[in-house]
Amino acid sequence: xxxxxxxxxxxxxxxxxxxxxxxxxxxxxxxxxxxxxxxxxxxxxxxxxxxxxxxxxxxxxxxxxxxxxxxxxxxxxxxxxxxxxxxxxxxxxxxxxxxxxxxxxxxxxxxxxxxxxxxxxxxxxxxxxxxxxxxxxxxxxxxxxxxxxxxxxxxxxxxxxxxxxxxxxxxxxxxxxxxxxxxxxxxxxxxxxxxxxxxxxxxxxxxxxxxxxxxxxxxxxxxxxxxxxxxxxxxxxxxxxxxxxxxxxxxxxxxxxxxxxxxxxxxxxxxxxxxxxx
Numbered sequence: 001x002x003x004x005x006x007x008x009x010x011x012x013x014x015x016x017x018x019x020x021x022x023x024x025x026x027x028x029x030x031x032x033x034x035x036x037x038x039x040x041x042x043x044x045x046x047x048x049x050x051x052x053x054x055x056x057x058x059x060x061x062x063x064x065x066x067x068x069x070x071x072x073x074x075x076x077x078x079x080x081x082x083x084x085x086x087x088x089x090x091x092x093x094x095x096x097x098x099x100x101x102x103x104x105x106x107x108x109x110x111x112x113x114x115x116x117x118x119x120x121x122x123x124x125x126x127x128x129x130x131x132x133x134x135x136x137x138x139x140x141x142x143x144x145x146x147x148x149x150x151x152x153x154x155x156x157x158x159x160x161x162x163x164x165x166x167x168x169x170x171x172x173x174x175x176x177x178x179x180x181x182x183x184x185x186x187x188x189x190x191x192x193x194x195x196x197x198x199x200x201x202x203x204x205x206x207x208x209x210x211x212x213x214x215x216x217x218x219x220x221x222x223x224x225x226x227x228x229x230x231x232x233x234x235x236x237x238x239x240x241x242x243x244x245x246x247x248x249x250x251x252x253x254x255x256x257x258x259x260x261x262x263x264x265x266x267x268x269x270x271x272x273x274x275x276x277x278x
Contacts, residue, residue, distance in 0.1 A: 078110045086113055090250050097172055098205050100249045107234040112136075112150020114251050119146035123266065128166075128227070128259060130245055130267040132159055135237045137227070137245065139258055147258070149251045150236045154243035160225060161269035165262055167217035172203030178224060181242060205231060211249040212256040216265055227265070228252060 078086055083105070090103035090113075105113070112135065123129060125142035132153045138146040153159060174195055182188050191206075192199050201207050210229020217223060227245045229252040230236075236248055245267075247255065 078105050078113070082110075086110075089114060090248065093250065093253075096211060096253075098211075100211060101231075103233045103248060103250065108150070108248070109237050112237040114147065114149050114254065116141075117146055117148045118144055119148070120144045121146070123264070126258075126260065126263055128255075128263055128265045130265070132161065132267060132269065137247065137255070139255060147254075149247055149255065152230065152235045152238050152240045152246040154241055155239045159239070159269075160223075160243050161267045162218070162223075164216035164218050164223055164225075164265045164267070166214045166227075166259055166265060167222070167261070168215040169256060169259075169261060170203075170213050170215075171256075172207070172211060173209050173213040173228070174200050174202050175207050175209050176200035210246070210252060212252045214256065214259065227255070 086105055087102075090105065092102040093100035117138075119138055119140065121127070121129065121138075121140050121144075123140050125140055127140040129138040129140060129146075130136070130151065130153075131138070135151055135153055137149045137151045139149075140146050174197065176195075176198055177188060177192070177200070182192075192201055195202060203209070208228075208230070209226065210231060213226045213228040215222065216225050216227070225244050227247065229249040230246040231249065233248050235241075235246065240246070
């Protein structure tokens with residue numbers, strides 16, 4: 001064999017080896033890959049060098065979402081034994097002034113779907129207990145039982161805790177955002193109009209209060225907080241609202257029918273939530 005083919009073969013062998021090494025070192029840095037992809041180079045080794053810049057091992061910053069970023073697991077599927085029941089509970093509602101779409105159960109963690117649970121409590125039947133930390137609302141039934149709903153609660157800085165009562169209940173309520181909210185979100189002005197009670201948004205499918213609202217008071221003073229519906233079921237189980245407690249529309253309609261005016265509402269604190277004074 002002549003000297004030229006031997007040199008060519010050696011060069012291409014070195015190039016191929018460097019490319020494989022480069023690929024292995026890049027895969028090594030992605031924690032999602034199988035262990036065999038991360039076995040080279042060994043921990044603490046500087047990694048191989050290459051005389052060919054094209055195949056030099058990568059030392060650039062990782063791509064967003066790869067190295068060091070936790071992988072968010074997909075929501076657990078609904079228990080097949082309960083899928084039919086939940087499909088009925090969260091089906092489309094036609095009997096309301098505005099149609100309410102069926103809930104896509106794949107968008108909501110099954111943990112936050114309505115269910116009857118064991119819930120020993122010293123609160124009398126008819127009390128509403130909100131566990132802001134866990135994003136659950138309980139309607140106490142007595143006998144150690146309660147109906148549990150998933151809720152969305154206030155973002156950090158807007159969460160609150162305390163004891164109040166349901167002073168007023170409204171179906172498809174108008175929404176009157178406070179001046180402080182409009183100041184924080186001036187883009188809201190384009191969605192508001194002059195209503196009987198002032199500048200606001202009429203009840204309907206675009207209204208952020210959803211199909212029902214229960215207004216919470218302490219004594220003779222409005223707290224400005226509500227338990228209300230939402231047209232965004234995917235936000236249930238999260239800190240999303242400006243302090244109010246949001247529920248899936250089908251759930252808030254169910255709670256609205258169960259909770260009378262004057263019902264006691266206990267909102268347990270989440271971390272660093274400011275408490276109401278009595």
